[in-house]
Amino acid sequence: MPLQPSMKLISVDDHLIEHPNVWTDRLPQKYLDQGPRIVDEPSSTGGAPIQVWYYDGKRFPAIGLNAVAGKKPEEFGVEPVRYADMIPGCYDPKARIVDMDLDGVYGAVNFPSFPRFAGGLFTKESGDFELALACVQAYNDFLIDEWCAVAPHRFIPVIILPLWDTDRCVEEIRRCAAKGAKGITFPENTVPLELPSIYTDHWDTVFSVAEETNMPLCMHFGSSGSPPVTAPEAPYAVTISLYGTNSMSATAHLLFSPVFHRHPNLKVALSEGGVGWVPYLLERIDGTWERHRWYQNVVKDIRPSDLFRKHIYGCFIDDVAGLKARYDIGIPNMTWECDYPHSDSYWPHSRRYAEKAFADIPDSEVHQIVELNARKLFNFYDEPAV
């Protein structure tokens, strides 16, 4: 029984759906019309009205894309939904705690939905960047003061950044660190978002303040806004099955970059990307480094896989290939995820599936993977009761 009752499952990759008033509750009066708000619209198929976000004059359907917790795969779909079509745990933190208890999950990082996984929406879709900054701050205040405040020892606050302005990023990281933030969402690649790459010195102040405040960068697959689409006619299943290649790309992109050389205390969590590919990719990256570093702008005396072991964390739900290869990945680099309320999640049976997945793994390794590594990564510990 390798997953002992005393081991607390900490999911480093869950998702929250912002309730309709996240921004209207917080933005100054002058921004209430432009800021994100939910509008009821007639359904084009004649059913119940649908609910869509409006922001800065643009319409964003699919409020709860992939928020399928509680449904059977036979009922899955990708169409926009109404709040009434989701279980309340999607958007209500108290209901979420009940759902986590039901699932046997103790703690969780939640990624944003409407702002996109790394808050890229406010960078890409804004005309007014004063408004956009207010929206970023409002989301982070909602996350820390409203969502995580419901159960501060169970929710790990991971904030979004005003990515278009690194000075504002630095200020927002400091502001949120002071009120308890534990991590920072960051795009797996900034280039598709039309932002400078991590090979420039553009992000140095941001990465330095992340180091200072001891907060990892959480790079969720898809956060670059460049989903792996192979053909216009290919079903979405192709993209879903290939999303992990975005995390592979982020890994090579990071390991050959100056980032970890300039920021020796920076940590990166690759979110939802799986881990089964890690041994193959590190072997390939090291082999490339062995042969091609001489004539390229690559650090010549530090092996990329050593950087991986020191700086990068992967996560998985039930990656059989990854667990078999765990010693080649590195137990300290592996964390667990639930993915509530998305379609990869086993909710409300996550703990039962984890027991099955970890059946042949020694206790101490399981404990590191499901709980201890995440606590260390996010500096997230139960404080003594007052």
Added chain:
Amino acid sequence: MPLQPSMKLISVDDHLIEHPNVWTDRLPQKYLDQGPRIVDEPSSTGGAPIQVWYYDGKRFPAIGLNAVAGKKPEEFGVEPVRYADMIPGCYDPKARIVDMDLDGVYGAVNFPSFPRFAGGLFTKESGDFELALACVQAYNDFLIDEWCAVAPHRFIPVIILPLWDTDRCVEEIRRCAAKGAKGITFPENTVPLELPSIYTDHWDTVFSVAEETNMPLCMHFGSSGSPPVTAPEAPYAVTISLYGTNSMSATAHLLFSPVFHRHPNLKVALSEGGVGWVPYLLERIDGTWERHRWYQNVVKDIRPSDLFRKHIYGCFIDDVAGLKARYDIGIPNMTWECDYPHSDSYWPHSRRYAEKAFADIPDSEVHQIVELNARKLFNFYDEPAV
């Protein structure tokens, strides 16, 4: 000693550099000026003249990109070269056989260089498609009648196609099959080449004639013309280390497509993509299929990993992760490659490295991987001496 002396190494992924007269020797007089020809040009750095291809009024530098066999990694580079900078085995089939003997390699598939891995150059860079067709036929005639004819039991002819016209593809496959071709290069994805995807019925006649003539499609990484580039400033090492993700993408693209359902005898060889990622990706693809097939245009009663085992072959040089996970990949789906004369190759020590890589693998598995699977895939057997 698991790699027994009796086992013949067959490389399913080597490369030839076309000598300067491949097309001038064969094209009709009227095309001699437009067809591919080598021009000596002064070097911009003041050194010896460089040699570049001209085709249909366009200039193509880098005649021997990555043709580094015989050099040490410290001497590698990506600059264009002269024929005199390469060892003759790059472009001379008799010298190649000598180099293969030196390397302990018995048989080899060679991919084209100037026409690109799947002949995409003639599709993408031609103004005159009558000329382009003559160039495709000339390459295939060179390959079969000049290159492979030097040692027909050691060279496996894998032809290129006039991809812009499926009727011409069918004719060319039949024409070349009749003179001994054993395989067909095909892009890992046709969409980036601005050709219809394999989700349409566009390629059905081509795939049917490949089945009829018992020739696998060889999909070399990079043959889609969409290299994995993460940032303008990222060193080429990032792209090199991520090329295998193109093969992963090709795998998901194929397994969710109608191709293997419509063409139950079609085989696909993924060339140079490694195999260490296969267990992770098949698990992910099957999981996606389990959960998402109900509402998507995906075949519902055949598991994608079963299709993989029946139809797809991977290859590798010394993929430690892949060899450890070989039972999850499937021994019958694994083949070996040398990659002469490119930078991944261990030439002239390939056999020695293979001995090391296979040291802990049972003999019968090694034999399948290094020789027997490739013979079966390409229907390539030593014929009895007359």
